[in-house]
Amino acid sequence: MRPLTEEETKIFFTKLSNYIGKNIALLIDRPDGLYCFRLHKDRVYYVREDIMKVAISIGKKNLISLGICFGKFTKTLKFRLHVTSLPYLAQYAKYKVWLKSNGVMTFLYGNHVLKAHVGKMSEDAPEHKGIVVMSLDDVPLGFGATAKSTPETRKMDPTGIVVYHQSDAGEYLRDEDTLF
Amino acid sequence: MGRRAKNKQDIPLPLEFERNSGKTTAGLRNKLKFLTNKKSDSKKPNHKSDPEHNKRKVVDPTPQITKKLKQSGKFESWDDVELASDDNEEQEMLDGSEGEYSSEEISKKSDDDSDSEVEENDDSESDNEEEEQVEEEPTTLVEEHEEEESDVEEEEENEGEKKILFGSDSEEEVEENDSEDSAAGDSFDGSDEDARDSYGSDSESDEETTFGGMEKQSKKLLKQQKILEEESALELAEGGENVPELDENELFELPSEDQLVMEEQGMKDMKTVQMRIQEINNVLNNFARLKQPGKTRLDYINQLKSDLQFVYGYNEFLISKLIEIFTISELLEFLEANEVPRPITIRVNTIKTKRKHLAQALIKRGVNLDVISGKWSKVGLTIYESPVPIGATPEYMSGMYMIQSASSFLPVLALNPQPNEKVLDMSAAPGGKSTYVAALMQNTGIVFVNDANKDRTRALVANIHRLGVTNTVVSNYDGREFPKVMGGFDRVLLDAPCSGTGVISKDPSVKTNKSEDDFTMLTQLQKELLLSAIDSATANNTSDSGIIVYSTCSITVDEDEAVVNYALTKRPNVKLVDTGIAFGKNGFTSFRGKHFHPSLNLTKRFYPHTNNMDGFFVAKFKKISNKIPTKN
Numbered sequence: 001m002r003p004l005t006e007e008e009t010k011i012f013f014t015k016l017s018n019y020i021g022k023n024i025a026l027l028i029d030r031p032d033g034l035y036c037f038r039l040h041k042d043r044v045y046y047v048r049e050d051i052m053k054v055a056i057s058i059g060k061k062n063l064i065s066l067g068i069c070f071g072k073f074t075k076t077l078k079f080r081l082h083v084t085s086l087p088y089l090a091q092y093a094k095y096k097v098w099l100k101s102n103g104v105m106t107f108l109y110g111n112h113v114l115k116a117h118v119g120k121m122s123e124d125a126p127e128h129k130g131i132v133v134m135s136l137d138d139v140p141l142g143f144g145a146t147a148k149s150t151p152e153t154r155k156m157d158p159t160g161i162v163v164y165h166q167s168d169a170g171e172y173l174r175d176e177d178t179l180f
Numbered sequence: 181m182g183r184r185a186k187n188k189q190d191i192p193l194p195l196e197f198e199r200n201s202g203k204t205t206a207g208l209r210n211k212l213k214f215l216t217n218k219k220s221d222s223k224k225p226n227h228k229s230d231p232e233h234n235k236r237k238v239v240d241p242t243p244q245i246t247k248k249l250k251q252s253g254k255f256e257s258w259d260d261v262e263l264a265s266d267d268n269e270e271q272e273m274l275d276g277s278e279g280e281y282s283s284e285e286i287s288k289k290s291d292d293d294s295d296s297e298v299e300e301n302d303d304s305e306s307d308n309e310e311e312e313q314v315e316e317e318p319t320t321l322v323e324e325h326e327e328e329e330s331d332v333e334e335e336e337e338n339e340g341e342k343k344i345l346f347g348s349d350s351e352e353e354v355e356e357n358d359s360e361d362s363a364a365g366d367s368f369d370g371s372d373e374d375a376r377d378s379y380g381s382d383s384e385s386d387e388e389t390t391f392g393g394m395e396k397q398s399k400k401l402l403k404q405q406k407i408l409e410e411e412s413a414l415e416l417a418e419g420g421e422n423v424p425e426l427d428e429n430e431l432f433e434l435p436s437e438d439q440l441v442m443e444e445q446g447m448k449d450m451k452t453v454q455m456r457i458q459e460i461n462n463v464l465n466n467f468a469r470l471k472q473p474g475k476t477r478l479d480y481i482n483q484l485k486s487d488l489q490f491v492y493g494y495n496e497f498l499i500s501k502l503i504e505i506f507t508i509s510e511l512l513e514f515l516e517a518n519e520v521p522r523p524i525t526i527r528v529n530t531i532k533t534k535r536k537h538l539a540q541a542l543i544k545r546g547v548n549l550d551v552i553s554g555k556w557s558k559v560g561l562t563i564y565e566s567p568v569p570i571g572a573t574p575e576y577m578s579g580m581y582m583i584q585s586a587s588s589f590l591p592v593l594a595l596n597p598q599p600n601e602k603v604l605d606m607s608a609a610p611g612g613k614s615t616y617v618a619a620l621m622q623n624t625g626i627v628f629v630n631d632a633n634k635d636r637t638r639a640l641v642a643n644i645h646r647l648g649v650t651n652t653v654v655s656n657y658d659g660r661e662f663p664k665v666m667g668g669f670d671r672v673l674l675d676a677p678c679s680g681t682g683v684i685s686k687d688p689s690v691k692t693n694k695s696e697d698d699f700t701m702l703t704q705l706q707k708e709l710l711l712s713a714i715d716s717a718t719a720n721n722t723s724d725s726g727i728i729v730y731s732t733c734s735i736t737v738d739e740d741e742a743v744v745n746y747a748l749t750k751r752p753n754v755k756l757v758d759t760g761i762a763f764g765k766n767g768f769t770s771f772r773g774k775h776f777h778p779s780l781n782l783t784k785r786f787y788p789h790t791n792n793m794d795g796f797f798v799a800k801f802k803k804i805s806n807k808i809p810t811k812n
Contacts, residue, residue, distance in 0.1 A: 046650075047650075048650070048651070050626070051626050051651060051653060054602075054626060054653065054666075055653045057665070057666055058653065058655050058665065058666070061656075062655050062656045062657050062665075063653070063654075063655055063656075064634075064637045064640075064641060064654040064655060064656050065637075065641045065644070065652075065653075065654040066652070066653045066654065067650055067651075067652070067653075068645060068648075068650050069641075069645065084645040087648050104574050105574070108574055108577060135574065137541075139574065139575075139578050139580075140578065141574065141577075141578065168577075169574070169577035169578050169579075169646075170577055172577055172642055172645075172646045173571075173572060173577065176638060176639065176642045177638065179642065180638050180641040180642055180645075
C-alpha cells in the first residue's frame with residue numbers, strides 16, 4: 001500500500017473527471033474527516049485516513065482491501081473504473097440518465113442503453129462523455145459513455161444506442177472472481 | 181401481505197414451554213393421566229376413612245406427590261381440598277354412611293394402635309401396589325375387614341361415576357388441587373379438628389376427654405409420622421408403577437434378531453421403521469410401564485439409533501452426539517426440522533435504504549414477504565415466495581439487502597457495536613455479520629474483517645463493496661495470529677468455523693461426513709481462536725466495551741459450552757455476560773457428567789425446531805482486565 005505517484009494521480013484524476021468533473025475536490029475535502037487514495041496491488045482505494053493508518057500494520061500479503069476500491073491500473077498504466085466506485089460517481093456525477101423499469105434489467109445484464117429505455121436524461125450531456133445510469137427511483141445502476149449528445153439523441157429512433165455500457169451493478173454477481 | 185404471510189412461523193411459545201419443562205405435551209399429559217388415576221385410586225379410601233378416622237388419611241397412598249408427604253399438614257389439607265372440591269352429593273353420601281361406620285369405629289378404637297395399622301392394610305387393598313409392603317404387618321381383624329369391604333364396595337359404585345368425571349377434566353383437577361393445596365396448608369390443624377368434630381365425634385370425643393386418650397392420640401400421631409416417612413420412601417422407590425394394567429397385546433416389541441437380519445437383507449421398509457421410531461419413543465417416554473420384559477433402555481436406544489440412521493441418513497457418530505443433547509421426542513422434532521428448509525431471510529442494508537422502502541420495492545416485483553417474526557429485529561425480512569431470483573434483483577445488486585439467515589443476526593445483536601469503535605470480525609466470510617456490524621456503526625469507526633481463507637475473501641470484499649460499507653479493512657490472516665498483528669479492539673466477533681450441525685437443512689452432507697476426528701480438530705481450533713479473540717480485545721471499564729462474542733452454527737456441546745468453559749478457565753480476566761437476546765434456550769451448565777462454570781447459563785442456544793432458524797450458539801464475554809492472572 002502506497003500513495004499514488006504523480007503520474008498515476010494524473011491518469012486517475014483525468015479518468016475520474018470524465019464522470020464527475022471538478023467534483024473530485026469534494027472527494028478529498030470532506031467535512032467528516034480526511035480521506036485519501038491509496039494504491040495497493042494495482043488497485044486504487046479510497047479510504048478514511050485513520051483507517052489507512054491502522055491498516056499500515058497489516059502485511060502486504062495479508063491485506064486484501066480497505067475502504068472502497070475505485071478501480072485498477074492496467075499493465076499499460078491505463079486506469080479502469082470499477083462498478084465499486086459507483087456510489088461516489090452517482091453522488092457527484094455531472095450527467096445522468098434515468099432508465100424506465102423495462103430497461104433496468106437489460107442494462108444490469110450488461111447491454112447498452114437504448115433510446116426506448118430512456119426515461120429522462122441530463123439536458124446538456126455532450127458526446128462521448130462519462131454518464132451515470134440510474135433507475136427512475138434514483139437507484140444507481142452503473143455507468144457508461146454517451147454515444148451522442150443529448151439534443152442529438154432526441155432525433156434517434158427507439159432502437160438506437162444512447163449510452164455505451166461500461167460497468168453495471170450486475171458485475172457484482174457476474175465478475176466476482178475477476179473484480180476483486 | 182399475501183396469503184402465505186399469515187403462515188409466518190413465530191417463536192412457538194407453547195413448544196418453548198415444553199422444552200423448558202423438558203417434556204413434550206404428550207409426556208405431560210401422560211403424567212397427568214397418571215396422577216388422576218392414582219388420585220381416584222386413593223380417593224376411595226379417603227372418603228371412606230374420613231368419617232371414621234383422621235389418621236387414616238395420613239397413610240393414604242398418593243404417589244407422585246411424595247414431596248408433599250414431607251409435611252403431613254399439607255398432605256392432610258390436600259384431602260380436605262378434595263372433599264371441598266367434590267359435590268355436595270358426596271358430602272351427603274358420606275354423612276349418610278356415617279352411621280354404619282361409627283359402630284365399627286367404636287369397637288376399633290378400643291383396639292388401640294394396632295388397629296390403625298390394620299385399617300391401613302385395608303386401604304391398601306384397593307391399591308395393589310401398597311399391598312406387599314403393608315401385608316407384613318399383623319392382620320388381626322380380618323373379619324372386620326370384610327365387613328368394611330362390603331361397605332366400600334357400595335361406595336365404589338357411587339364413585340365409579342366420579343372417576344369418570346375426574347378422568348375427563350383431569351388437568352384442571354390437578355391444578356386446582358395444587359393451588360388450593362398451598363392455601364389450605366396452613367389450616368391443617370384446624371381442619372383436622374373440624375373433621376373430627378363433624379365426622380368422628382362419637383368416637384373421638386370419648387378419648388379426647390381423658391389424658392390416656394390424649395396420650396394415645398399423640399402416640400398415634402407419632403406412628404402416623406413414621407408410617408408416612410416409610411410410605412414416601414417407598415413411593416419414591418416405586419416411581420410410576422402404580423398404573424392400571426395394560427393390554428398385553430398392545431405392547432410394542434422390539435424386533436427379534438431374525439427380523440433384523442431380514443431387514444439387513446433389503447427387506448427394510450421406510451414406513452415400518454418410521455412407525456417403530458414412534459413406538460420406541462412412546463416406550464421410552466413411559467418406560468416403566470411400557471417396556472418389554474427383559475429389555476433394557478439401552479436395547480431400545482440402540483434400535484432407535486439404527487432406525488434413525490436409516491430414516492434420516494445420519495452417520496452413527498452424529499446420531500449418538502445428538503441423542504446426548506436432546507430428549508428422544510425433541511430429537512425427532514429436530515431431525516424432522518432438518519429435513520425442511522428454513523425460510524429465506526434477508527437483512528435490509530440500513531446504509532442504503534430503509535426496511536419499509538425495500539419491502540415496497542420487492543412487493544412490487546411480486547415477492548411475498550413479511551417482517552421477521554418476533555420483535556427482535558428491525559432489519560430482517562422473511563421471503564415466503566418470489567417469482568424472481570431473490571439473489572439477482574436490481575435491489576440486491578445495488579446493495580439494498582443481504583441474504584442472511586436469521587440466526588446470523590444474533591451474534592451481531594449480542595455484540596452490540598457502537599459508532600466510532602474499533603471492531604474485529606475474526607472469521608468473517610462471506611461478510612453478512614461484518615456488514616451488519618458496519619451498518620450498526622453507520623460506517624464510522626473501523627471494522628477489521630478477517631478471514632483465513634483467501635478464496636472466501638473475494639465474496640467478502642464483493643459484499644462489502646456492494647453494500648457500500650466504507651469503514652473496513654479486509655485482511656487474510658489465520659485468526660490465531662491475530663493478537664500479534666493487532667490488538668486493542670473494543671469488540672471482537674468470533675463466528676468460529678464449526679461442524680455445522682445446526683445448519684444440516686442447508687448442507688445435508690454434514691450428516692455423513694463428520695467423524696470423531698473432525699470434532700477434536702475443530703474444537704482445538706475453536707479454543708485457540710477464542711483465546712486469541714479474547715487477547716485481541718481491550719478491557720475498558722469505563723464504557724460498555726471489551727466485548728467478545730463467540731458463536732457457532734453447531735449445536736454440539738463440545739463446540740459450544742466446552743469451548744467457552746475452556747476459555748473461562750484459561751482466561752480468568754473475562755466473564756460471561758448476558759447476550760441481550762430475549763429468546764432461545766440457556767446453555768448447559770452441566771452435561772453428561774461434565775460440569776461447566778455456572779455462568780454458562782448466560783449463553784444462548786437456538787434450535788431449528790423451536791425457533792425456526794438455524795441451530796446456533798451465542799456466548800458473550802466481557803473482558804475485565806488486560807492482565808492475564810497467572811496461577812501461583
